[in-house]
Amino acid sequence: MNQVSNDQEHPAAENNKPVFSLDFNYLYGEPQSRGVFKQSCADFNVQEHLGFELSGEGEHVCLWVQKVGENTQYLARQLAKFAGIPARNVSYAGLKDRQGDTKQWFSLHIPGKITPDFSLFESEGVTILKVVRHNKKIKTGALAGNYFSIVLREISDREALEKAIYQVEKGVPNYFGEQRFGFDGHNISAALTMFQGRKIKDRFKRGMYLSAARSYLFNQVISARIKDDLYKQPLLGDCVQFVGNRSFFPLTELNDSSMQRLLEREICLTAPLWGAGELTSESDARAYETDLLSPYQELQAGLAKNGLKQERRPLLLIPEQFSSSWLDDSVVKIDFYLPSGCYATSVIRELINTK
Incomplete structure (x- = not known):
């Protein structure tokens, strides 16, 4: 079998503080094209996919929320305050990037028939798109995956990026x-x-x-x-x-x-x-x-x-439903779907060099 090379980096100590390298190997080599990722929230769109239908009735009020430039946990606390329930009664399937335009579900445990009027909820960058009752709490990790639509700007080498896109589609x-x-x-x-x-x-x-x-x-x-x-x-x-x-x-x-x-x-x-x-x-x-x-x-x-x-x-x-389109000679839009727990940044790091 192939043995681990002797130059495997161990946690080193400097001033008694351990150092953990995050310099993980690229599959296709370090990208040859430079680019800008997340220049603005509008360049990073994420839409959550639960993978199941909400029942329409039950003790949990589920909110389909669009948030731009907002922290998931902070928004959960704001929703709890508005509904007059403990923060622990608000849950969500997963954390979503603050620096992005994201759509995700929140569930609020509110027994009884009265549903707060969430049309009165106000928070900068937040829009409640849908309110649906459900018979179960939406737990952490309870989603099938996420759809991503990402714009990469200031591409320095279009040919190199197109080659990287071809490779990344394979995994x-x-x-x-x-x-x-x-x-x-x-x-x-x-x-x-x-x-x-x-x-x-x-x-x-x-x-x-x-x-x-x-x-x-x-x-x-x-x-x-x-x-x-x-x-x-x-x-x-x-x-x-x-x-x-x-x-x-x-x-x-x-x-x-x-x-x-x-x-x-x-x-x-x-x-x-x-x-x-x-x-x-x-x-x-x-x-x-x-x-x-x-x-x-x-x-x-x-x-x-x-x-x-x-x-x-x-x-x-392997990114699913992968596609790309050039918006101009130095701007490209990448669309794909990833299963729950997988990271869009793991795709982007193989495409462009952001260092």
């Missing part, structure tokens, strides 16, 4: 976006400090730090497999997932049948989302993952101790 690394890790990897450092005994009372921050640590380990595996040319080539014991659902199993042998199933996207390679218990990969793949992540044993132990379980996530992400 990109399924990285968690850098926004999950905070500025300069702060959220990972905070997770490590928490694992070392610091008390974090804020449940949201605690969850954010746990997610950052887990996501960082996952990204490290993808980045290494790209470097070692193993992003398509399976190792013996690799854990593969059915593309149509989240069931997974280890490849106990590498044969023509398993390779054909991978090529036809019936199954896909995965990387670990760390937690308690044994890795679900086996043989060479387990040795590869264990060796690669050995520098991060404190993060692994902290995630396990905090109740997370071993799970898997696909290595590659």
Whole structure:
């Protein structure tokens, strides 16, 4: 099997502060074209797709909301205040970027027949488009995916970008976006400090730090497999997932049948989302993952101790319904759909260089 190279970066300490590199490998090499991403909120459009119909009745008032330049959590608190209910009674399927024009669902637990008149709700950049009753709370993660329409400006090399667009349609690394890790990897450092005994009372921050640590380990595996040319080539014991659902199993042998199933996207390679218990990969793949992540044993132990379980996530992400159109010689619009939990920034980083 291919071993992890000895130059794998370990968390270094400078003034007793750990440093976690966010310099993950590109699948197609660093983009040759420069460009501007999110020049304005209008350039980043996101529309949430729940994947199920609301019942029209029940104890939960669901709001289809368009927000421009507004924070999801702040808006949730404003809606709770307007409805006269505790903030904990307002939920949403996922956080959406503040710097964008986004449409998403909020659910407010308001038992009884009286629905507040949300046409009177006022908040800059916020429009309530629809009000529907439902019999269940919209929980975090309870969505099928998101539609994206993104405008990239000041493209320096149209030919290079068109080549990158052709490549990206075939798939990109399924990285968690850098926004999950905070500025300069702060959220990972905070997770490590928490694992070392610091008390974090804020449940949201605690969850954010746990997610950052887990996501960082996952990204490290993808980045290494790209470097070692193993992003398509399976190792013996690799854990593969059915593309149509989240069931997974280890490849106990590498044969023509398993390779054909991978090529036809019936199954896909995965990387670990760390937690308690044994890795679900086996043989060479387990040795590869264990060796690669050995520098991060404190993060692994902290995630396990905090109740997370071993799970898997696909290595590659293939944007659905992908299309592009040039608005002029230096401005292009990209449209695509991503499943829940996947990041548009993981697509954009393979297209343009924003550094």
